[in-house]
Amino acid sequence: MRKQNMDRDWIATARTLSEALPYLQRYTGAVVVVKFGGNAMGDEAAMAEFARDIVLMRQVGMNPVVVHGGGPMINDLLKRLGITSDWVRGKRVTDQATVEVVEMVLSGLVNKRIVQAINDQGGRAVGISGKDDDLMVCAPDDPELGFVGRPVEMNVQVLRDLYGAGIIPVVAPVGTGENDNETFNVNGDTAAGAIAGALKADRLLLLTDVAGVKDKTGNVVTQMTPDEVRAMIADGTIAGGMIPKTETALKAVEDGVRAVVILDGRVRNACLLELFTDHGAGSLIRS
Numbered sequence: 028m029r030k031q032n033m034d035r036d037w038i039a040t041a042r043t044l045s046e047a048l049p050y051l052q053r054y055t056g057a058v059v060v061v062k063f064g065g066n067a068m069g070d071e072a073a074m075a076e077f078a079r080d081i082v083l084m085r086q087v088g089m090n091p092v093v094v095h096g097g098g099p100m101i102n103d104l105l106k107r108l109g110i111t112s113d114w115v116r117g118k119r120v121t122d123q124a125t126v127e128v129v130e131m132v133l134s135g136l137v138n139k140r141i142v143q144a145i146n147d148q149g150g151r152a153v154g155i156s157g158k159d160d161d162l163m164v165c166a167p168d169d170p171e172l173g174f175v176g177r178p179v180e181m182n183v184q185v186l187r188d189l190y191g192a193g194i195i196p197v198v199a200p201v202g203t204g205e206n207d208n209e210t211f212n213v214n215g216d217t218a219a220g221a222i223a224g225a226l227k228a229d230r231l232l233l234l235t236d237v238a239g240v241k242d243k244t245g246n247v248v249t250q251m252t253p254d255e256v257r258a259m260i261a262d263g264t265i266a267g268g269m270i271p272k273t274e275t276a277l278k279a280v281e282d283g284v285r286a287v288v289i290l291d292g293r294v295r296n297a298c299l300l301e302l303f304t305d306h307g308a309g310s311l312i313r314s
């Protein structure tokens with residue numbers, strides 16, 4: 028039954044929708060690559076909320092492409108199997124046994140969990156990996172890292188075919204190789220950046236578990252140019268795990284992505300906050 032009392036929440040809801048109009052108009056047809064990291068995934072409720080935001084983006088005429096990680100989930104299964112992992116410069120040293128687990132977890136458990144969550148919210152998601160239609164062809168990144176891949180050839184037509192048909196592609200960061208029967212473990216941020224670059228996406232959203240890029244005083248920097256990011260890396264303001272993320276952002280902007288945003292995926296409706304409000308969220312990097 029319709030309620031007659033116009034309490035403040037309903038008025039605020041209508042106001043929010045009205046204020047979103049210019050953003051909805053600006054983003055019609057926009058290609059938005061969303062990297063959903065394993066640390067940003069959280070519980071079932073958080074997953075459902077993420078899926079709902081992605082379905083809403085599709086519903087209002089955007090073309091979202093989800094690229095996911097799953098590092099913590101790979102750690103869980105490796106542990107259960109008694110396989111240990113070493114890390115070098117933020118990347119998992121990946122031998123034959125490890126790459127099999129990586130593919131099982133990323134292309135299997137994690138990919139299908141996200142696909143199902145999007146479909147449960149009324150979207151049409153199809154899960155693939157970098158092997159499907161040779162989407163992401165890799166070469167070894169560094170001999171020290173084993174089967175860790177560096178994307179060398181991107182074939183993104185399959186993604187255009189999927190979103191052109193109204194489908195939301197969900198991509199696991201597992202690559203194929205230049206030789207037969209090779210499998211590569213690709214860092215999720217690297218894969219998302221390569222896909223966004225090859226699509227010349229309007230936005231790359233890197234959802235993580237920190238508020239964004241912080242300056243020396245610990246405040247989140249809301250907007251930066253690539254030169255400013257390079258200076259912050261050089262003087263040590265950007266450090267640790269933020270280095271590969273900002274380097275991915277720099278490369279994506281160089282490749283023709285219009286803007287990259289590093290934002291906290293644990294914040295409710297993080298994607299919508301960034302795309303559809305004046306407020307924005309996280310740190311935006313653009314020339």
Ligand code: X2W
Binds near residue numbers: 063065200212215
């Ligand atoms: C990552 C792939 C998953 C990933 C790994 O093995 O953990 C490499 O390190 P998050 O959740 O985004 O960190 N690959 C080469 O990137 O997951």
